Amino acid sequence: xxxxxxxxxxxxxxxxxxxxxxxxxxIAVGAAYTVIDNSNGEQGFGSRVLGLGILTLLxxxxxxxxxxxxxxxxxxxxxxxxRSYRQGMxxxxxxxxxxxxxxxxxxxxxxxxxxxxxxxASNNAMTNEVLWPSFNAIWPLLSTPGGTTTQQxxxxxxxxxxxxxxxxxxxxxxxxxxxxxxxxRKQLTIMLGVTxxxxxxxxxxxxxxxxxxxxxxGLTLQSGVYGNTFFMLTGFHGMHVTLGTLLLIVLFFRVLKxxxxxxxxxxxxxxxxxxxxxxxxxxxxxxxxxxL
Amino acid sequence: MTKATETLVPDHASAHxxxxxxxPKGIMRWLLTTNHKDIGTLYLWFAFIMFLVGGAMAMxxxxxxxxxxxxxxDPNFFNQMTTVHGLIMVFxxxxxxxxxxxNWLIPMMIGAPDMALPRMNNWSFWILPFAFAILLGSLxxxxxxxxxxxxxxxxxxxxxxxxxxxxxxxxVHIMGIxxxxxxxxxxxxxxxxxxxxxxxxxMPLFVWTWLITAFLLIAVMPVLAGAVTMVLTDxxxxxxxxxxxxxxxxxxxxxxxxxxxxxxxxxxxxxxxxIISQIVPTFARKPLFGYASxxxxxxxIALLSFIVWAHHMFTTGMPVFAEMxxxxxxxxxxxxxxxxxxxxxxxxxxxxxxxxxxxxxxxAFIVLFTIGGLSGLMLAIxxxxxxxxxxxxxxxxxxxxxxxxxxxxIMAAVYYWLPKWTGKMFNITLxxxxxxxxxxxxxxxxxxxxxxxxxGMPRRIPDYSLxxxxxxxxxxxxxxxxxxxxxxxxxxxxxxxxKQGEPVSDRVWEGAQGLEWEIPSPAPYHTFETxxxxx
Numbered sequence: 056x057x058x059x060x061x062x063x064x065x066x067x068x069x070x071x072x073x074x075x076x077x078x079x080x081x082i083a084v085g086a087a088y089t090v091i092d093n094s095n096g097e098q099g100f101g102s103r104v105l106g107l108g109i110l111t112l113l114x115x116x117x118x119x120x121x122x123x124x125x126x127x128x129x130x131x132x133x134x135x136x137x138r139s140y141r142q143g144m145x146x147x148x149x150x151x152x153x154x155x156x157x158x159x160x161x162x163x164x165x166x167x168x169x170x171x172x173x174x175x176a177s178n179n180a181m182t183n184e185v186l187w188p189s190f191n192a193i194w195p196l197l198s199t200p201g202g203t204t205t206q207q208x209x210x211x212x213x214x215x216x217x218x219x220x221x222x223x224x225x226x227x228x229x230x231x232x233x234x235x236x237x238x239x240r241k242q243l244t245i246m247l248g249v250t251x252x253x254x255x256x257x258x259x260x261x262x263x264x265x266x267x268x269x270x271x272x273g274l275t276l277q278s279g280v281y282g283n284t285f286f287m288l289t290g291f292h293g294m295h296v297t298l299g300t301l302l303l304i305v306l307f308f309r310v311l312k313x314x315x316x317x318x319x320x321x322x323x324x325x326x327x328x329x330x331x332x333x334x335x336x337x338x339x340x341x342x343x344x345x346x347l
Numbered sequence: 348m349t350k351a352t353e354t355l356v357p358d359h360a361s362a363h364x365x366x367x368x369x370x371p372k373g374i375m376r377w378l379l380t381t382n383h384k385d386i387g388t389l390y391l392w393f394a395f396i397m398f399l400v401g402g403a404m405a406m407x408x409x410x411x412x413x414x415x416x417x418x419x420x421d422p423n424f425f426n427q428m429t430t431v432h433g434l435i436m437v438f439x440x441x442x443x444x445x446x447x448x449x450n451w452l453i454p455m456m457i458g459a460p461d462m463a464l465p466r467m468n469n470w471s472f473w474i475l476p477f478a479f480a481i482l483l484g485s486l487x488x489x490x491x492x493x494x495x496x497x498x499x500x501x502x503x504x505x506x507x508x509x510x511x512x513x514x515x516x517x518x519v520h521i522m523g524i525x526x527x528x529x530x531x532x533x534x535x536x537x538x539x540x541x542x543x544x545x546x547x548x549x550m551p552l553f554v555w556t557w558l559i560t561a562f563l564l565i566a567v568m569p570v571l572a573g574a575v576t577m578v579l580t581d582x583x584x585x586x587x588x589x590x591x592x593x594x595x596x597x598x599x600x601x602x603x604x605x606x607x608x609x610x611x612x613x614x615x616x617x618x619x620x621x622i623i624s625q626i627v628p629t630f631a632r633k634p635l636f637g638y639a640s641x642x643x644x645x646x647x648i649a650l651l652s653f654i655v656w657a658h659h660m661f662t663t664g665m666p667v668f669a670e671m672x673x674x675x676x677x678x679x680x681x682x683x684x685x686x687x688x689x690x691x692x693x694x695x696x697x698x699x700x701x702x703x704x705x706x707x708x709x710x711a712f713i714v715l716f717t718i719g720g721l722s723g724l725m726l727a728i729x730x731x732x733x734x735x736x737x738x739x740x741x742x743x744x745x746x747x748x749x750x751x752x753x754x755x756x757i758m759a760a761v762y763y764w765l766p767k768w769t770g771k772m773f774n775i776t777l778x779x780x781x782x783x784x785x786x787x788x789x790x791x792x793x794x795x796x797x798x799x800x801x802x803g804m805p806r807r808i809p810d811y812s813l814x815x816x817x818x819x820x821x822x823x824x825x826x827x828x829x830x831x832x833x834x835x836x837x838x839x840x841x842x843x844x845x846k847q848g849e850p851v852s853d854r855v856w857e858g859a860q861g862l863e864w865e866i867p868s869p870a871p872y873h874t875f876e877t878x879x880x881x882x
Contacts, residue, residue: 062876063540065461065465068376068380069381069466070379071470072466072467072470073378073469076473079524083514083520084517086513086517087513087514087516090513091510091583093583094510094582119466135539135540138539139535139539142463143464146530146534146535146565149566150531150565150569151569153565153566153569153570156573157569158577160570160603161599161603164599164602165588165594165595165596165599168596168599169594169599170594173591186591196594199587200593200594201587201592276586277584277585279587279594280593280595282586283587283595287576287577287586
């Protein structure tokens, strides 16, 4: 530690958390009623409350981050506070890892246990015989015990292309980071811009893949546990890429405004960690959902 | 960052005026606060209110079960009561109470000026009341609230649940976000905010146990979020994660849920271990016996908690190998837990013991939690569990570890640190009444549940066979008495918050050790703005 203690910055009262709490409340109630109305085929107030909630959340995020950036730019922060933010971000990413772990767990369980057992594996011969005697346990599960059929999403083509895009984007983002640390602002701007374009390209191809799945393969969210795990994993991953791209776009504008120094760039570091995390999830996904 | 930050920039000093003075006034103090003591108080009051609300639901359950037959509520409402009682007590009472204690105590114990991320701290508290407003509100919508038990097993929560399940799912999401943010704050505070000299193995055990608890929270709350999300899509979007016709499996729900659920029950007991490890040395006037072994035992319990989840599912028809594995892994947990119990006893051995109120609760904890632990060991034995599964024996077990365990430890903690918070000694007469009434009634309430459970009375059923009637009357009488006893506690806490009582010294308790006892009583609004040096 330093000889002279740098006072830890404890912010004064802030209005943003309570605005954020109201926003989450509106989003939760709105989302719940949107879902309920949807399933009953009714038109209710749910989606409007949801929209209001998202709007409030955006206002809160804008205000909170503006507050945070102003404080950072005026030099209120200490090394110790920087460590708090970095550690906080790493633990947040760990929580995200565990969220994906739940869905990967569901995939592995379905693949290794529930589907084989329905086909009579282990000591479940009678399960198969009594419930669905004509069911064959094959992964990917293209024909469910209940009789829903679908087609497999091939790993070659779009998914492989998307994998390459994301892997390259991780490299370009790394070079942007190197540029920032070495004070090469031009390299930083260009590489960050390229990363954003690659992210947008990934998302576009992902939408195309979904259209292909729904219209040509008949692979939908409802096509049994293969479709369930496929869409939940790639869908939540896609949401994270969207969020990551938005983060990078915000960072891009901050870079253009001349923010960040070689030593003080927590926000950039956080955005970059998040992007690399999203990348690693994709690699796992490509391996376990598409290839194997 | 460089030396530009060694003092605050003058322009911003005005934004910090309340930083150096007392607390701001009025409702805005509480809505906008970034102060760990304010947020701790908010968490504790919220937990107490939820404890009373959840308790009122328990009274409904016990009133219905006072006699066999259906008399007071209809079965669907009864199911809603058992479900929401469980959810409120777990997520609304016990967990926020521990988080409140963490907020108040961890910065004072490690010599930090506040929690590491004060604004996020405010956010993680204030989303909680909204989450419970949604959950409680769902009881009043058409079709009723959640009625599938706090474990929301599929297909009860998917095929057979009411529309309000969507409200349940999103309120659980908010509770999870709150817990994760609270846990991140605790971990970062402990990693990054310790005063110079406060090395890892000098940290008070409450801090250690909370550090490990926070790790468990970040590891498993997202898994709960995944589980509720799959319930939502199964019910509303036509997925079949938990439906065999689509290749899924209802048992898969139980695996995912209990992968969260078992670490979750340690989340509710590890901070309790920390509290007891603070209180016992004070009133035995001896240092804690086996400090290092306490730390290692806590870490072992946490790690083991990830590989025992399926002991909740022995009757689902798992392969025998899996049953054996989960049985032995579960029994292994009694080793580190035993280390803890023996360490507390050894701390008291030949100590200069006195029996102030916190110590009474701590002693009750040690005895009654051990009873709960031993019935847990019985449930861990697979063939025996076949008989106990889903009976009142299980209800007795987890209420011993959660009520006479977690809740008693929270009460012990409140009595122990309340004088430090308010600067005044609480009303000791009321406290004694509270302790003895609670101690006697809680055993009348939960002990006979062992007997009716062993005799085969199933849980979560509003009616029962005639032979269980006598015991159930005793249980209900114990329940009402325990519920009323908590009103004594409420009176006492309100009096304390009004600052009634004798002023106390800084140390409060003669044998108390630790940084929080070095600062004035009541604790100033801001403490350790410059960190102390710990020798």
